[in-house]
Amino acid sequence: MSVDLTPAKVKLEDFARTFRDQLIPVNSQFSYFSSPVMAEEDLRQYLHEPISALPPGVSALLPKNVALMLVPFLEKMNAKSATRISFEKVDEPKQSPTFRMATPNGAVLFFATKNEEVSDYHYGLFNEIAGMVSRVWNSAVRDGYYALLRTELVAKVNGEVDEKSWRLKQALLRKPASKEGKVFKEYARQSFEDTLTLYLHGICCDIDVETGPRQLPSRHLRKRLEFLQLQFPPPAGHAVFPEELKRH
Numbered sequence: 001m002s003v004d005l006t007p008a009k010v011k012l013e014d015f016a017r018t019f020r021d022q023l024i025p026v027n028s029q030f031s032y033f034s035s036p037v038m039a040e041e042d043l044r045q046y047l048h049e050p051i052s053a054l055p056p057g058v059s060a061l062l063p064k065n066v067a068l069m070l071v072p073f074l075e076k077m078n079a080k081s082a083t084r085i086s087f088e089k090v091d092e093p094k095q096s097p098t099f100r101m102a103t104p105n106g107a108v109l110f111f112a113t114k115n116e117e118v119s120d121y122h123y124g125l126f127n128e129i130a131g132m133v134s135r136v137w138n139s140a141v142r143d144g145y146y147a148l149l150r151t152e153l154v155a156k157v158n159g160e161v162d163e164k165s166w167r168l169k170q171a172l173l174r175k176p177a178s179k180e181g182k183v184f185k186e187y188a189r190q191s192f193e194d195t196l197t198l199y200l201h202g203i204c205c206d207i208d209v210e211t212g213p214r215q216l217p218s219r220h221l222r223k224r225l226e227f228l229q230l231q232f233p234p235p236a237g238h239a240v241f242p243e244e245l246k247r248h
Contacts, residue, residue, distance in 0.1 A: 100131070145227065
């Protein structure tokens, strides 16, 4: 089967199926296809640098085959989260930066790259990776992260790493009796995903953490990042904190 790219809109499934035999390996686990074709310098920033910065322990928790599809735009079609590829500009309310599709052999990650900053793309990539890890984390990582969050909750620490976990934290605080139940677990998983996204992004790139009333205080954020550093040490040549970079 082939996909006619003359139409401006293409189904994700059709695109992935058509170009799966044209995937280009990045390493033994990741491969990619880009439409339109990217320059080598862009591929280095979009693929080789972020993938080489992944901790081995994180890569071990991901599917064996992860395909990255780099396309101009992703368009949300309806309230049920149906999404398609667009080769023409999409109105901002309908734009989607990423989409993850599970397959029998792994996962396909779609990324909109047109008019996107590389830093935003990196965030989307690491967020998708963190999302996959957060659904398969082992008991040692889960229990350790739960303990960190319970300590924060007892101390009434305000804020979170990102918007999704912040909203779930507010829902949990409105139901204090749920701190060991479903509400806590939903919050903890999302908090882990958001924190791991920041951790991976920080290993790869020089980023700034925005301050504000919803942001987790720096000393508690550092404790989380130190915990992740123990669980998922960065690869050789990469560091988590600025002072570590100075030692390399």
